[in-house]
Amino acid sequence: MKKYTVILLVADRHGVLTRISGLFAKRAYNIDSLSVGRTHMNGVSRMTIVVECGDDLLEQIEEQLKKLVDVLYVEPVIDRPAVTRELMLVKVGHGGTYSDSARIIEVINVFRGKVVDMAPDSLIVEITGQEEKLNAFLQYTERFGILEVSRTGVTAMLRGGSRTN
Amino acid sequence: MELTGAQIIIKELLHAGADKVFGYPGGSVLDIYDELYKSRGEIRHYIFADEQGAAHAADGYARATGRVGVVIATSGPGATNLVTGIATAYLDSVPLVAITGNVATEFIGRDSFQEVNIVGVTMPVTKHNYIVNDVRDLQGTIREAFRIASDGRPGPVLIDIPKDVQKSVTEYGADAGTTVLDNTENRRESFGLNKTEKERASGLIKNSERSCLDGAIELIKSSEKPCIYAGGGVIIDGASRELAAFAELIGAPITASLMGLTAVPYDRSYFLGMAGMHGKYAASKTVAECDLLIAFGTRFSDRATGDKKRFSDGRKILQFDIDRAEINKNIKTDAYAVGGIKEILKALLSSKELRDGIVNRAAARSEWRAYAKRLKSSPENDIERSSKRLPPKFVIETVKAAFGGNIVVATDVGQHQMWTAQYFGFERPRSLVTSGGLGTMGYGMGAAIGAAIGTGLRAVLFTSDGSFHMNLNELATAASYNVPLTVILLDNNALGMVRQWQTMFYGGRYSETALDRKTDYVGLAKAFGARGFQAEDRAEFSAVLSEAVKIKTPCLIRCVIDSDESVFPMIPPDGAIGDIIIR
Numbered sequence: 001m002k003k004y005t006v007i008l009l010v011a012d013r014h015g016v017l018t019r020i021s022g023l024f025a026k027r028a029y030n031i032d033s034l035s036v037g038r039t040h041m042n043g044v045s046r047m048t049i050v051v052e053c054g055d056d057l058l059e060q061i062e063e064q065l066k067k068l069v070d071v072l073y074v075e076p077v078i079d080r081p082a083v084t085r086e087l088m089l090v091k092v093g094h095g096g097t098y099s100d101s102a103r104i105i106e107v108i109n110v111f112r113g114k115v116v117d118m119a120p121d122s123l124i125v126e127i128t129g130q131e132e133k134l135n136a137f138l139q140y141t142e143r144f145g146i147l148e149v150s151r152t153g154v155t156a157m158l159r160g161g162s163r164t165n
Numbered sequence: 166m167e168l169t170g171a172q173i174i175i176k177e178l179l180h181a182g183a184d185k186v187f188g189y190p191g192g193s194v195l196d197i198y199d200e201l202y203k204s205r206g207e208i209r210h211y212i213f214a215d216e217q218g219a220a221h222a223a224d225g226y227a228r229a230t231g232r233v234g235v236v237i238a239t240s241g242p243g244a245t246n247l248v249t250g251i252a253t254a255y256l257d258s259v260p261l262v263a264i265t266g267n268v269a270t271e272f273i274g275r276d277s278f279q280e281v282n283i284v285g286v287t288m289p290v291t292k293h294n295y296i297v298n299d300v301r302d303l304q305g306t307i308r309e310a311f312r313i314a315s316d317g318r319p320g321p322v323l324i325d326i327p328k329d330v331q332k333s334v335t336e337y338g339a340d341a342g343t344t345v346l347d348n349t350e351n352r353r354e355s356f357g358l359n360k361t362e363k364e365r366a367s368g369l370i371k372n373s374e375r376s377c378l379d380g381a382i383e384l385i386k387s388s389e390k391p392c393i394y395a396g397g398g399v400i401i402d403g404a405s406r407e408l409a410a411f412a413e414l415i416g417a418p419i420t421a422s423l424m425g426l427t428a429v430p431y432d433r434s435y436f437l438g439m440a441g442m443h444g445k446y447a448a449s450k451t452v453a454e455c456d457l458l459i460a461f462g463t464r465f466s467d468r469a470t471g472d473k474k475r476f477s478d479g480r481k482i483l484q485f486d487i488d489r490a491e492i493n494k495n496i497k498t499d500a501y502a503v504g505g506i507k508e509i510l511k512a513l514l515s516s517k518e519l520r521d522g523i524v525n526r527a528a529a530r531s532e533w534r535a536y537a538k539r540l541k542s543s544p545e546n547d548i549e550r551s552s553k554r555l556p557p558k559f560v561i562e563t564v565k566a567a568f569g570g571n572i573v574v575a576t577d578v579g580q581h582q583m584w585t586a587q588y589f590g591f592e593r594p595r596s597l598v599t600s601g602g603l604g605t606m607g608y609g610m611g612a613a614i615g616a617a618i619g620t621g622l623r624a625v626l627f628t629s630d631g632s633f634h635m636n637l638n639e640l641a642t643a644a645s646y647n648v649p650l651t652v653i654l655l656d657n658n659a660l661g662m663v664r665q666w667q668t669m670f671y672g673g674r675y676s677e678t679a680l681d682r683k684t685d686y687v688g689l690a691k692a693f694g695a696r697g698f699q700a701e702d703r704a705e706f707s708a709v710l711s712e713a714v715k716i717k718t719p720c721l722i723r724c725v726i727d728s729d730e731s732v733f734p735m736i737p738p739d740g741a742i743g744d745i746i747i748r
Contacts, residue, residue: 014296019288026289056493063490069293069313 003032004058005084005156008047008065009073012038016070020047023068029053029061033086033153044072048155081159088134089116090125091148092141104144111137122147166338170300170331171196174264175204177307180339183235183262185209185226185618187219189246191239192279193266196331211618211646213611214638216243220250221611221636222618224259228598229573229616231403233260233314240267241279244325245286249605251321252290256602257424258397260319262310263287269329270298284325292320300333318488319401378512380500384457384483385513386522389529391417392455392537394440397424397601398462398486398506400594405429407510408461414514415523416530417459418537420448422469423586423601425462431590434538441469443583443732446548446747447540453742455533460484462506465495466602467738475741485509548734548747549588553727554702557581557655560724561588563707564625564653567714572623573598575613577632578606580661583732585627607635614639614648623649623717630680631660637689643719644694651713652721654686659728668731669746679728686723696720 010016017036024031032050039046051061058076065074077084094100101123108115113127127137131154138149168176174197178186189212190198201210213219216238223234234254238247244265254261268277284296293313297303303326310322385391399408405428412419412435419429420440429436440448452458458480463469470476477496484491484498485506492501502509513519540546549558561584570592576582576599591597598616600608609626610633617624633654643650660678667675690697696716700706706724713720735746 014298015284015288018285022288056497060490060494063492067488067490 001052001054004051004053005077005082005154006049006051006058006061006065007073007075007077007156007158008049008071009039010045010047011070011072012043012045013070016045019068019070020049020065023064024049024051024061027060027064029057033151035153035155037155048153050154075158077156077158082156083159084130084154084156085128086131086134086154087126087128087152088137089148089150090127090138090141090146091122092125093122093145093147096121100144104141107137107140111140113137166336167334168337169196169200169334170297170303170326171200173300173303173335173337174307174326174331175200175208176337177304177311178235179204179207181233181262181307181311183208183233185211186235186237187211187213187222187226187615188237188264189213189216189219189239189243191243191266193240193268193328194237194243194264194331195266196328197237197264197266197326210237211614211642213614213642215636216246217250217607218611218614218636218639218642220247220261220263221253221605221608222615222639223261223263224250224254224608225575225598225612225615226619227254227259227261227319227615228257228612229595229622230619231401231595232619233262233311234615234619235262235264237264238266239279240265240283241281243279244281244283247283247323248286248290249603249607250611251287251323253600253603253605253608254321255290255292257600258319258401259321260314261321262307262314263291263321263323265323265325266331267296267325267327270327271329273327283323287323290321291323294323294325296325296327297330298327300330300335303330303335304337318398377500377502378509378516379518381483381485381502382513382516382519382522384481384500385415385459385519386525388415388455388457388481389526390454390456390533391415391530392451392458393417393419394452394458394460394463395419395421395425395428396461396463397422399425399428401462402487402506403594404461404505404507404510405594407507407514409433410514411510414520416527416534418451418534420444420452422463422466423599426586427591427594427597430592432592434541435534437537437541439586441466442471442736442738443587443734444469444736445541445546445587446734446745447537447543447546449734449736449742449745450540451537455480457481457483460486461510462486464491467495470496471736471744472739472741545747550748551727551730553730555700555706555724555726557584557726557730558588559703560653560655560706560726561585561627562590563710564627565589567710568623568625568651570596572596572625573613573616573620575599575609575616575624575626577609577626577628577635578604579629579632580657580665580730580732581627581629581632581655583662584655587732606632608632610636610639610643610652613650613652614643614646617648617650618646623651626650626652628652628654629661630654630656630658630682630684634682634684640690640693640695640719640721647718649717650719651716652690652719654721654723655726656686656723657726657728657730658682661728661730662732664728665731668729669735669737686721690719690721694719698722699725701725
């Protein structure tokens with residue numbers, strides 16, 4: 001089992017997300033993460049799905065996705081350079097003293113995160129990067145006391161001139 | 166021209182050539198039925214006893230004729246009653262358009278009377294489905310639905326139309342114009358997915374001509390013991406003639422899946438019939454001993470392959486299918502090409518490289534083919550030695566002899582279905598209508614009626630006491646329309662197939678399979694307005710059948726058979742040819 005990233009363009013139509021998640025459910029494929037948003041093209045949304053599977057199953061996932069009428073384009077990212085990023089918001093609690101928050105901010109700086117909200121007893125960090133980096137950040141900040149985590153799921157784009165439209 | 170949604174539905178049904186439709190009226194489709202009433206000279210609607218029966222009828226109509234079957238049902242329970250019928254069509258790639266009414270858009274999502282989210286319910290068992298919330302999208306949606314249902318690998322499509330959309334008025338032209346759907350299709354094309362599946366698939370053949378088709382030809386040339394395995398794709402694409410020519414060219418015997426059984430007339434010496442769990446001995450053995458299995462339009466169902474590892478070991482697998490997703494799904498292939506089966510066969514037949522290369526191993530292959538023919542006439546291939554008063558094989562062969570080839574055979578699901586597949590000896594593509602993938606008991610009554618209506622031929626339904634009780638209400642439908650339907654009911658007073666498994670694998674503990682029904686079948690047939698007969702031995706059956714042949718209206722013959730009749734041969738689940746149980 002490996003993790004693969006699959007890029008999809010879909011028609012922005014009624015039920016399209018259900019169709020795709022329904023396909024994964026009925027064929028027992030594992031979704032690791034799924035992110036979706038509009039594109040610069042009217043009526044076209046873009047999804048990035050991270051799946052956990054073997055090579056054989058990846059071929060099936062790609063071909064089954066292509067059969068959905070609302071799916072416009074499918075590109076599994078294999079053996080090609082791609083940028084993959086995820087955004088995460090983390091609410092970290094602290095004791096309320098300056099030295100507590102200073103220690104946390106030091107860690108945030110190392111991970112190139114940003115403090116986007118500061119309350120007397122907690123702060124919210126915004127951090128982007130590859131999944132591993134985000135996991136490492138969570139692992140490190142655990143000692144301060146994590147109150148909430150919200151992750152967008154991975155989004156991806158091939159490098160260079162190759163165009164997934 | 167300004168038309169209401171309901172009027173547009175009728176216009177578009179006619180545009181699609183659907184002049185016979187099946188269904189059941191109700192509150193949310195009153196407007197559609199009002200228009201059906203006004204158009205009754207152009208469209209014939211058949212009302213069934215239950216929406217499930219209507220869905221199976223549309224399916225039987227489609228399988229027997231090759232046209233798209235249409236079923237109409239109301240919202241809520243009407244729509245959910247369709248689900249088994251839609252799933253049956255989905256699993257066997259049958260082109261079907263299901264039209265459901267729904268509550269008016271302002272009532273949707275409020276748990277209104279007879280409201281159900283049928284688009285959500287049917288999403289996993291349709292090729293695609295729609296809810297039309299704007300009457301302006303209706304015409305384009307219906308056209309698109311018919312196209313999707315029949316294009317490429319066929320399948321069911323559902324269109325849910327809220328009641329207010331049926332009543333709304335919009336401009337209607339013969340040309341559907343550019344719809345949202347067309348935009349999607351154009352976009353697919355601009356992103357490299359061709360407009361239609363057929364185009365896409367044939368594009369794949371062309372692009373892969375060097376790699377895929379050449380790889381296929383290479384495998385065929387170097388094979389000494391090739392075996393063709395024909396699936397439902399051969400029937401769907403009408404490729405029987407090309408398949409026979411190809412078998413002749415390369416000197417290969419042909420075997421089939423249940424769905425491909427009517428691809429070749431059974432009296433051809435090189436056609437061995439159905440392979441798999443309850444396949445003919447000769448067919449399963451040939452599949453097991455070949456060095457190259459050439460599969461056309463089949464998904465390698467677990468009922469056909471048994472243990473997948475032993476199925477593939479020791480031989481190459483060459484797969485042709487219109488659906489790319491079927492390649493490497495159940496069985497790993499050594500080479501493949503994607504495209505219409507007819508088109509692929511034509512490409513193979515016209516390949517000079519294949520014709521030139523094939524001569525090299527001609528001697529070995531002709532020996533192999535002779536061996537396959539010998540298997541077909543071997544005693545192991547004809548094992549029925551029942552000494553019972555009325556053996557199923559006798560019933561089926563006598564029916565075949567009495568009616569000849571010019572009928573449509575339908576079956577329900579279970580032992581009688583396998584016996585029919587083994588013994589009937591089909592002569593013509595589309596002459597068998599049976600639920601293979603989903604294995605739907607209760608399929609037969611509706612399907613037989615739909616097939617008879619579609620073809621104008623007599624339908625003979627082989628069923629059993631178990632399956633018949635699931636949808637026997639449709640005998641009333643057959644009687645209402647005077648459908649030429651002959652029901653051959655093999656009554657073993659048990660759920661035979663499950664009972665057989667209990668005998669073989671569950672120590673003879675017959676949990677809930679001894680039916681002990683008190684049904685008076687002859688009286689029941691009469692009560693529904695059909696004729697009823699009964700036979701308990703061979704002589705009685707022959708006598709009754711000779712009378713039934715003359716009857717052009719629905720009739721039923723109850724055949725009393727022994728509870729211990731079993732289906733053999735049998736390759737147990739996850740087994741291989743070595744595990745075959747002959748009797």
